Amino acid sequence: MGVATVSRVLNGSPAVRDETRRRVLDSIEAFGYAPNAAARALSTGRSLAVAVVAPFFTRPSVMERLRGVSHVLAGAGYQLVLFDVERPGEEADYFRRLSAGGGLDGLLSISLCPADEDLDRYADAGVPVVLVDHPHDTLPAVHTDDVAGGRLATEHLLDLGHRRIAFLGDIEHNLYGFTSSVRRRAGYEDALAAAGVEGDPALVLRGPHGREEAAALTREALDVPEPPTALFAASDTQAVGALEAAEALGARVPGDLSVVGYDDIEVARHAGLTTVAQPLEASGAMGAEMMLTALEGGQIRGRELPLELVVRHTTGECGKNRGRTARHHQAWGTDRHGQSRQDGMRVRS
Amino acid sequence: MGVATVSRVLNGSPAVRDETRRRVLDSIEAFGYAPNAAARALSTGRSLAVAVVAPFFTRPSVMERLRGVSHVLAGAGYQLVLFDVERPGEEADYFRRLSAGGGLDGLLSISLCPADEDLDRYADAGVPVVLVDHPHDTLPAVHTDDVAGGRLATEHLLDLGHRRIAFLGDIEHNLYGFTSSVRRRAGYEDALAAAGVEGDPALVLRGPHGREEAAALTREALDVPEPPTALFAASDTQAVGALEAAEALGARVPGDLSVVGYDDIEVARHAGLTTVAQPLEASGAMGAEMMLTALEGGQIRGRELPLELVVRHTTGECGKNRGRTARHHQAWGTDRHGQSRQDGMRVRS
DNA sequence: TGGTTCGATGGAATCGGTTCCACGGAGGAG
DNA sequence: CTCCTCCGTGGAACCGATTCCATCGAACCA
Numbered sequence: 001m002g003v004a005t006v007s008r009v010l011n012g013s014p015a016v017r018d019e020t021r022r023r024v025l026d027s028i029e030a031f032g033y034a035p036n037a038a039a040r041a042l043s044t045g046r047s048l049a050v051a052v053v054a055p056f057f058t059r060p061s062v063m064e065r066l067r068g069v070s071h072v073l074a075g076a077g078y079q080l081v082l083f084d085v086e087r088p089g090e091e092a093d094y095f096r097r098l099s100a101g102g103g104l105d106g107l108l109s110i111s112l113c114p115a116d117e118d119l120d121r122y123a124d125a126g127v128p129v130v131l132v133d134h135p136h137d138t139l140p141a142v143h144t145d146d147v148a149g150g151r152l153a154t155e156h157l158l159d160l161g162h163r164r165i166a167f168l169g170d171i172e173h174n175l176y177g178f179t180s181s182v183r184r185r186a187g188y189e190d191a192l193a194a195a196g197v198e199g200d201p202a203l204v205l206r207g208p209h210g211r212e213e214a215a216a217l218t219r220e221a222l223d224v225p226e227p228p229t230a231l232f233a234a235s236d237t238q239a240v241g242a243l244e245a246a247e248a249l250g251a252r253v254p255g256d257l258s259v260v261g262y263d264d265i266e267v268a269r270h271a272g273l274t275t276v277a278q279p280l281e282a283s284g285a286m287g288a289e290m291m292l293t294a295l296e297g298g299q300i301r302g303r304e305l306p307l308e309l310v311v312r313h314t315t316g317e318c319g320k321n322r323g324r325t326a327r328h329h330q331a332w333g334t335d336r337h338g339q340s341r342q343d344g345m346r347v348r349s
Numbered sequence: 350m351g352v353a354t355v356s357r358v359l360n361g362s363p364a365v366r367d368e369t370r371r372r373v374l375d376s377i378e379a380f381g382y383a384p385n386a387a388a389r390a391l392s393t394g395r396s397l398a399v400a401v402v403a404p405f406f407t408r409p410s411v412m413e414r415l416r417g418v419s420h421v422l423a424g425a426g427y428q429l430v431l432f433d434v435e436r437p438g439e440e441a442d443y444f445r446r447l448s449a450g451g452g453l454d455g456l457l458s459i460s461l462c463p464a465d466e467d468l469d470r471y472a473d474a475g476v477p478v479v480l481v482d483h484p485h486d487t488l489p490a491v492h493t494d495d496v497a498g499g500r501l502a503t504e505h506l507l508d509l510g511h512r513r514i515a516f517l518g519d520i521e522h523n524l525y526g527f528t529s530s531v532r533r534r535a536g537y538e539d540a541l542a543a544a545g546v547e548g549d550p551a552l553v554l555r556g557p558h559g560r561e562e563a564a565a566l567t568r569e570a571l572d573v574p575e576p577p578t579a580l581f582a583a584s585d586t587q588a589v590g591a592l593e594a595a596e597a598l599g600a601r602v603p604g605d606l607s608v609v610g611y612d613d614i615e616v617a618r619h620a621g622l623t624t625v626a627q628p629l630e631a632s633g634a635m636g637a638e639m640m641l642t643a644l645e646g647g648q649i650r651g652r653e654l655p656l657e658l659v660v661r662h663t664t665g666e667c668g669k670n671r672g673r674t675a676r677h678h679q680a681w682g683t684d685r686h687g688q689s690r691q692d693g694m695r696v697r698s
Numbered sequence: 699t700g701g702t703t704c705g706a707t708g709g710a711a712t713c714g715g716t717t718c719c720a721c722g723g724a725g726g727a728g
Numbered sequence: 729c730t731c732c733t734c735c736g737t738g739g740a741a742c743c744g745a746t747t748c749c750a751t752c753g754a755a756c757c758a
Contacts, residue, residue, distance in 0.1 A: 002738035007716055017736060034474075037452025038390035039714035042743050047387060049430070057416045067406045070433045081398070082429045084419045103386025121381075267619075351708035356746055366706060388744035391713050 001027065010035060047103050049079040050291060053094050054110035055176065056084045059209070060237065061263045061280055062110050065132055068284025069108060076292050078105075085112065088175030101125065106291045108132065110284070112177060113139075128294035132287035133180070140294070141302040142287045146180045149276045149307045150187020153232045153260040156274070156309055158195045161318035162230035162258060165192070166203040166221055168214055168242060169234035178209070181234040184262060188232055203228050214241025215248070222249050222257070229257065229318050236261035236268040236275055243271065243314065254316030264310055272313040279305050350376065359384060396452050398428040399640055402443050403459035404525065405433045408558070409586065410612045410629055411459050414481055417633025418457060425641050427454075434461065437524030450474065455640045457481065459633070461526060462488075477643035480651075481636035482529070489643070490651040491636045495529045498625045498656045499536020502581045502609040505623070505658055507544045510667035511579035511607060514541065515552040515570055517563055517591060518583035527558070530583040533611060537581055552577050563590025564597070571598050571606070578606065578667050585610035585617040585624055592620060592663065603665030613659055621662040628654050 001024060008016050009024040016024075027033075041047040050073055054062045073080045081104060085091040095114040098107060099121035107114070107122060111133045114122070119139070122129050131141035157165050167188045169181035185204070192199050202224075205217040214233065221228065222245065233239035239261030243253060251257050261268055264277030283305055290300045350373060357365050358373040365373075376382070390396040399422055403411045422429045430453060434440040444463040447456055448470035456463070456471060460482045463471070468488070471478050480490035506514050516537045518530035534553070541548050551573075554566040563582065567590065570577065582588035588610030592602060600606050610617055613626030632654055639649045 003715080004717075004738060004740095005736085008737090011716080015736065020736080032470075034450035036391070036450060036714050038387055038394075038396060039743090040716080041387035041452075042385070042391050042745080043714080043716045045387075045743075056419075057412075063406075063412065067433075070405075070431060071435065074433065080431045082419060082431045084416075084423065086420065101383035101385060103390075124381075125383075267616075270616075352745080353708060353710095353747075354706085357707090360746085364706065369706075385744050388713090389746080391715085392744080392746045394713080 041103070046105055046295075047079075048077065049081050049104050050106045050108055050288075050295075051081050051083060051094075051098050051102060051104040052108045052110065053083040053091055053098075053112060054085060055091075055112070056082070057086070059111065059235075060265045060267065061235070062133075064265060064280035065110050065284035065287075068281040068286070069110075069132075069288045070284075072285045072288035072292070076288075078292070078295075085176070091176070098122075099125070099127075106130070106295055108287055108291050109134070110287075111180075128291060128300075130287050130291045130294065130300070132283055136302070139302075140290055140300045142283050142290065142305065143302065144278045144283075144305050144307055146183035147187040147190065149262060149278070150184035150232070150234075151191045152187070152307060152309050153184075153262065153276050154188045154191035155195075156311070156315065157230040157232060157258060157260060158191060158197070160230070160258060160315060163197055163318070164200070164203065164226070164228040164230070165197075166205060166218075166228035166231040167234070168205045168217060168231055168238050170209050171206050174209070181206075184232075184234045209235065209237065211237050211241040211244065214238035215245040216241075218242040218245035219249060222246065222251060227251075227257075230259070230315070231257060232260045232262075234262055236263045236265045236273060239273055239275065239314075240267060240271055243273070253314050258315040258318070260315055268310075268312075274312045274315040275310055277308045277310045390452070395454050395644075396428075397426060398430050398453050399455045399457055399637075399644075400430045400432060400443075400447050400451060400453040401457045401459065402432040402440055402447075402461060403434060404440075404461070405431070407435070408460065408584075409614045409616065410584070411482075413614060413629035414459050414633035414636075417630040417635070418459075418481075418637045419633075421634045421637035421641070425637075427641070427644075434525070440525070447471075448474070448476075455479070455644055457636055457640050458483070459636075460529075477640060477649075479636050479640045479643065479649070481632055485651070488651075489639055489649045491632050491639070491654065492651065493627045493632075493654050493656055495532035496536040496539065498611060498627070499533035499581070499583075500540045501536070501656060501658050502533075502611065502625050503537045503540035504544075505660070505664065506579040506581060506607060506609060507540060507546070509579070509607060509664060512546055512667070513549070513552065513575070513577040513579070514546075515554060515567075515577035515580040516583070517554045517566060517580055517587050519558050520555050523558070530555075533581075533583045558584065558586065560586050560590040560593065563587035564594040565590075567591040567594035568598060571595065571600060576600075576606075579608070579664070580606060581609045581611075583611055585612045585614045585622060588622055588624065588663075589616060589620055592622070602663050607664040607667075609664060617659075617661075623661045623664040624659055626657045626659045 005016060005020060006024055009021050052069055056062050056066060070080055083094045091112045092115065095118045098104060099118040106128045108130045113131060113134050113136060119129065129139055131139050133143060135141055135143040154165060167185050169185055170178055172182055189199055205221055207213045207217050218241065231242050233242055239259050242259050246253050246257050253259060261273045261275035264275045268275045286303060293300050354365060354369060355373055358370050401418055405411050405415060419429055432443045440461045441464065444467045447453060448467040455477045457479050462480060462483050462485060468478065478488055480488050482492060484490055484492045503514060516534055518534055519527055521531055538548055554570055556562045556566050567580065571594065580591050582591055588608050591608050595602050595606050602608060610622045610624035613624045617624045635652060642649050
């Protein structure tokens with residue numbers, strides 16, 4: 001039994017007699033032999049591992065995407081190497097190091113994008129790059145139409161009769177390079193303009209991403225003579241912060257303030273939040289599928305996923321002071337009235 | 350410039366003249382050279398990667414532990430290879446495959462434990478194994494005293510005058526091999542016995558882990574002539590399910606039902622849940638530190654982390670029908686009364 | 699000035715696979 | 729019967745690092 005034959009058996013080559021194959025497998029069993037992954041990687045030039053870079057713990061939505069990625073990669077026998085971006089700027093480090101021969105077969109980036117310089121190096125090295133939740137001109141990306149999403153949310157509020165609608169989002173040039181908030185705001189302004197509502201700069205709130213920060217901004221915005229009657233937050237996390245602020249000020253939701261979020265993360269379902277839903281887990285799964293195709297040498301193109309407005313219990317008609325205080329809406333699961341809290345009415349974009 | 354010199358420069362060997370080092374670095378820059386990770390791994394026998402196996406998405410507490418692991422490993426320049434256990438039994442597959450030369454330097458298992466057979470193979474291969482959230486006789490493990498935690502929670506309820514105290518936990522022999530629920534229940538029974546309260550089998554609720562399942566069990570348990578006045582859940586997820594059930598039946602929390610959870614995951618802070626807190630992120634970090642020590646050839650021993658009872662707003666004195674309906678407590682952040690919802694009173698174990 | 703030591707450097711073996719290529723034997727055709 | 733083909737198998741080169749060991753030169757001491 002030469003090494004070549006053993007290798008052929010291990011790799012399922014058909015050019016081995018059945019009897020030989022059996023003999024080899026028996027010996028492998030007897031010796032307790034296990035192939036060395038590093039040697040195989042060196043020889044084949046493929047490590048069967050994909051790097052996944054993202055701010056996993058900073059943004060809950062990213063976790064749900066990761067779940068889809070993990071499922072698909074594991075199913076295909078690929079290893080998932082996790083690079084968590086804890087602080088802004090850290091991702092640049094990862095991207096640089098990975099482009100310098102990290103030994104990974106592919107790079108999947110969630111909500112972030114490598115610098116052009118690094119992208120060139122990936123291209124030179126033949127390492128495919130797939131983006132999830134970040135549009136790109138040349139790279140294959142799984143994304144949604146943030147502008148349409150912003151419009152969808154704002155139109156919903158306009159339809160309910162609201163005219164003083166606040167926007168709550170991220171700082172425009174944040175250090176992570178997140179850009180979705182900017183586009184969602186563009187959709188918000190499109191919708192306002194289309195409805196002939198003049199935008200009020202005082203109603204555009206922006207700050208670092210986070211529940212607390214969002215709550216602080218909302219408290220300020222509500223504590224004025226003529227507060228907004230509705231608010232569109234560029235993420236569910238920020239929307240939840242807004243709900244918290246409304247509660248703190250004794251404002252009823254949706255009676256005094258209607259709130260729409262974005263993403264439909266798990267907490268939105270629990271909070272009964274009306275929100276723009278995008279398929280989070282599916283986006284990760286799709287990104288991973290694209291990565292697999294690219295790794296097999298196939299051609300891939302970016303894909304856009306659909307958005308859906310999920311109407312739950314934090315939005316209502318303007319002026320009707322029905323509704324309870326905000327905290328009443330932060331209830332779990334189904335209520336006694338038969339209707340499920342988990343799923344509200346769904347409206348396709 | 351021989352290959353040996355280049356290698357020495359890359360590995361920071363002092364046996365290189367400064368001028369030579371500079372010349373080598375210049376050439377590396379000029380050629381855009383990047384070392385091959387697989388070749389290095391083959392040559393050194395170390396891949397600088399650690400496998401982390403856990404049911405990440407099934408249990409929120411595991412995510413928080415992962416965060417600690419990720420931070421420490423990244424800081425030490427190790428790669429984190431994620432193996433998510435989606436379905437019971439899947440972990441056995443992973444453990445087997447990894448023991449068969451996965452090419453990883455170490456194995457860190459969260460809430461799960463490999464079979465003895467696989468452990469033997471890891472030992473033979475010289476691959477260190479560290480357990481987090483799972484006690485073990487021989488393996489180094491980061492764990493807490495679940496029995497003491499169960500006692501802590503139950504004593505709190507007893508101190509408040511409760512006598513009919515229900516326990517809500519996992520099926521004893523669940524397919525994942527989780528055992529913490531069993532030990533927490535032991536602490537619960539210890540505390541009852543010590544207080545001279547006779548246990549009632551009808552008050553011991555067990556089912557598959559999950560919010561919905563917990564809610565269903567609690568609904569049944571409350572819908573009897575003489576329902577329990579308090580409930581200790583073996584996890585926050587289950588406790589939240591119990592809160593949901595209480596709300597559905599119109600039971601006030603803590604007026605009609607006091608609820609204590611376990612873990613202190615993020616949702617517990619938001620729900621104002623009284624719970625037994627354990628340092629989740631720190632447990633992951635500690636496990637990773639231990640792994641690093643083992644990888645450097647050091648000796649490591651298991652460590653026990655402290656528990657703490659965090660009293661928030663879901664527990665109150667027995668018989669006092671104060672309190673609002675359950676949903677009132679599911680509020681975010683701080684309220685207007687000055688006291689922070691995030692942190693309740695803390696009681697050391 | 700010659701010999702010795704020490705530090706810097708380069709050549710070559712090594713890790714453990716995959717795969718090209720050569721070889722041997724069996725079977726079919728002329 | 730001989731030749732050719734084809735299939736199964738084994739030897740050896742190769743992937744790209746690390747590292748042992750030999751070599752070379754300079755410095756130091758006698």
